[in-house]
Amino acid sequence: MEETLKIVVLVKHVPDAQFDRHITGPGNTTDRDESILSELDEYALEAALQLAEERGGPKAGNEVIALSMGPSGAVNAVKKSLQIGAYSGVHLSDDALAGSDAAATSLALAAAIRHISADGRPVDLVLTGMASTDGETSLIPAQLAERLSFPQVTFASSLEVSGNQVTARRDAGAFSETVEAQLPAVVSVTDQINEPRYPNFKGILAAKKKKIASLSLADIGVDAAQVGLAGSWTVVESAEARPPRTAGTIITDDGDAGIKLVDFLAAQKLL
Amino acid sequence: MANALVFIDNPGAALKKSSLELLTIARSLGETAVAFTGELNDDVAATLGAYGVTTVYVPSAEDLDNYLVGPKAAYLAAAVAASGATAVLLDNSPEGKDIAGRLGIKLNAGVITDVVGVEADGTAHKSVLAGSYNTTAKATTPVTVLSVKANNVEPAPVGAAPAPATATVDVPADAIANSARIAARTEKPVSGRPDLSEARIVVAGGRGVDGDFAPVEELADALGAAVGASRAATDAGWIGHDAQVGQTGVTVSPQLYISAGISGAIQQKAGMQTSKVIVAINKDAESPVFEIADYGIIGDLFKVLPQATAEIKKRKG
Numbered sequence: 001m002e003e004t005l006k007i008v009v010l011v012k013h014v015p016d017a018q019f020d021r022h023i024t025g026p027g028n029t030t031d032r033d034e035s036i037l038s039e040l041d042e043y044a045l046e047a048a049l050q051l052a053e054e055r056g057g058p059k060a061g062n063e064v065i066a067l068s069m070g071p072s073g074a075v076n077a078v079k080k081s082l083q084i085g086a087y088s089g090v091h092l093s094d095d096a097l098a099g100s101d102a103a104a105t106s107l108a109l110a111a112a113i114r115h116i117s118a119d120g121r122p123v124d125l126v127l128t129g130m131a132s133t134d135g136e137t138s139l140i141p142a143q144l145a146e147r148l149s150f151p152q153v154t155f156a157s158s159l160e161v162s163g164n165q166v167t168a169r170r171d172a173g174a175f176s177e178t179v180e181a182q183l184p185a186v187v188s189v190t191d192q193i194n195e196p197r198y199p200n201f202k203g204i205l206a207a208k209k210k211k212i213a214s215l216s217l218a219d220i221g222v223d224a225a226q227v228g229l230a231g232s233w234t235v236v237e238s239a240e241a242r243p244p245r246t247a248g249t250i251i252t253d254d255g256d257a258g259i260k261l262v263d264f265l266a267a268q269k270l271l
Numbered sequence: 272m273a274n275a276l277v278f279i280d281n282p283g284a285a286l287k288k289s290s291l292e293l294l295t296i297a298r299s300l301g302e303t304a305v306a307f308t309g310e311l312n313d314d315v316a317a318t319l320g321a322y323g324v325t326t327v328y329v330p331s332a333e334d335l336d337n338y339l340v341g342p343k344a345a346y347l348a349a350a351v352a353a354s355g356a357t358a359v360l361l362d363n364s365p366e367g368k369d370i371a372g373r374l375g376i377k378l379n380a381g382v383i384t385d386v387v388g389v390e391a392d393g394t395a396h397k398s399v400l401a402g403s404y405n406t407t408a409k410a411t412t413p414v415t416v417l418s419v420k421a422n423n424v425e426p427a428p429v430g431a432a433p434a435p436a437t438a439t440v441d442v443p444a445d446a447i448a449n450s451a452r453i454a455a456r457t458e459k460p461v462s463g464r465p466d467l468s469e470a471r472i473v474v475a476g477g478r479g480v481d482g483d484f485a486p487v488e489e490l491a492d493a494l495g496a497a498v499g500a501s502r503a504a505t506d507a508g509w510i511g512h513d514a515q516v517g518q519t520g521v522t523v524s525p526q527l528y529i530s531a532g533i534s535g536a537i538q539q540k541a542g543m544q545t546s547k548v549i550v551a552i553n554k555d556a557e558s559p560v561f562e563i564a565d566y567g568i569i570g571d572l573f574k575v576l577p578q579a580t581a582e583i584k585k586r587k588g
Contacts, residue, residue, distance in 0.1 A: 023400070147376055177456050178455040248567070252556075
């Protein structure tokens with residue numbers, strides 16, 4: 001059997017896109033009521049669980065740790081991950097983190113991952129989704145890799161680990177690529193990589209016995225001035241709700257709707 | 272000393288429209304230099320000159336393309352230092368954003384992605400939360416890194432101009448350390464249609480096409496449009512994942528988006544609702560897509576699309 005792995009999966013608590021989402025407050029930050037585990041993170045968690053299960057699961061010494069940074073509610077993203085199957089959780093929370101941009105977030109997460117590495121064996125693999133479903137910048141995997149001096153493999157649509165090597169397939173514009181990197185590595189995965197499992201009743205019960213470690217900035221050796229709005233390198237100066245699109249002309253096809261469509265396009269100078 | 276540095280990554284024989292857009296935005300910020308990779312042919316150099324570029328930086332190493340992101344970010348950081356630029360502009364492609372992210376950490380520079388407009392002072396405009404908010408953002412650092420979405424400015428050359436000077440930038444020797452290596456690369460089949468993220472017009476099909484994309488493709492070809500799809504259609508395997516428009520696919524913002532047989536759930540809406548004009552064709556009058564369509568047709572796409580295609584061909588002669 002392959003060597004066991006210690007995997008950290010980044011999970012984010014994001015506003016549910018099924019409802020209206022809002023930007024509020026002096027820092028123009030996202031309102032996090034009605035939040036859920038970011039859907040795209042479920043693919044990263046599934047990939048981690050599959051790698052660990054191929055290696056004999058928790059009994060063989062594999063670790064799958066769900067790590068979330070965010071206010072008190074973000075612990076729910078960790079809890080959901082434990083119900084789905086993560087073996088343990090870490091919640092990084094500190095009032096000073098509020099309003100962190102990608103650079104400040106990657107700084108705090110890198111410190112948290114170093115802390116997790118110092119606790120027992122070093123982390124082999126950091127897995128993330130392809131983007132958060134709120135900020136959607138996709139910057140964290142690259143910035144985390146730069147801060148940790150790990151290779152990055154982003155937008156993986158398949159992933160294998162053999163010995164010390166990660167092999168992944170990815171789409172890159174006009175090309176499909178096969179890429180290889182040495183562990184430890186940061187890998188972001190797309191929604192093409194697998195079919196995430198759902199938590200079942202047994203998983204929900206088992207999650208109650210799993211450990212969630214709470215970390216503050218002091219625990220990971222980060223100064224409050226390095227994160228949050230103060231430590232961010234970008235500032236959102238204004239945010240205006242776009243007027244919702246309103247419905248225009250709706251017609252029912254009476255046999256000539258194709259012609260009417262072309263008339264409409266011609267009137268809009270779109271032909 | 273340049274004010275703005277544009278990263279142009281291996282363009283091949285000619286510059287892409289999105290690169291010309293970046294050069295046009297860069298010029299509005301001041302003197303523009305380019306950090307280039309790949310072969311710099313005379314035509315490309317002349318085009319760069321025509322867009323007002325004064326200096327083109329090329330890397331000392333040629334194997335940057337064999338590694339993922341890391342070495343290109345290291346090269347670009349060295350080019351920023353050489354040029355003295357305070358604004359760096361990149362494509363908003365996945366790789367462009369990855370390079371922007373790493374560059375930001377290397378330079379202690381704020382990174383703003385998904386930019387749709389840039390003011391002279393570096394303030395960036397973007398649309399967030401699936402197009403429900405317009406925001407302005409600014410880097411608070413000496414250097415600003417911006418990844419800019421296609422189709423937001425018209426490329427505008429300055430006219431006759433001297434060819435730019437070229438200068439070689441040393442790629443740090445340790446740039447390939449800790450980088451993933453590209454072991455194999457295969458070219459995907461070329462459709463002959465415009466690139467989805469850059470197309471002026473997109474025609475997209477969803478569950479309603481029921482496995483048959485022909486009417487969607489024929490209308491797209493009559494309009495010179497790119498073909499898109501909903502997640503339901505790509506998950507069903509009716510069309511490649513590259514065509515997926517939506518939160519987990521490509522975000523498009525064309526002049527015209529024609530949605531055929533797509534209900535318009537939030538996943539899809541997130542990828543297209545900043546389109547200038549939206550046309551929807553769906554059998555189900557209750558489809559949410561009709562709430563955001565400028566022109567909606569309740570009808571059978573297998574009747575409406577071929578009729579429109581034939582009419583367009585007739586009018587175009």
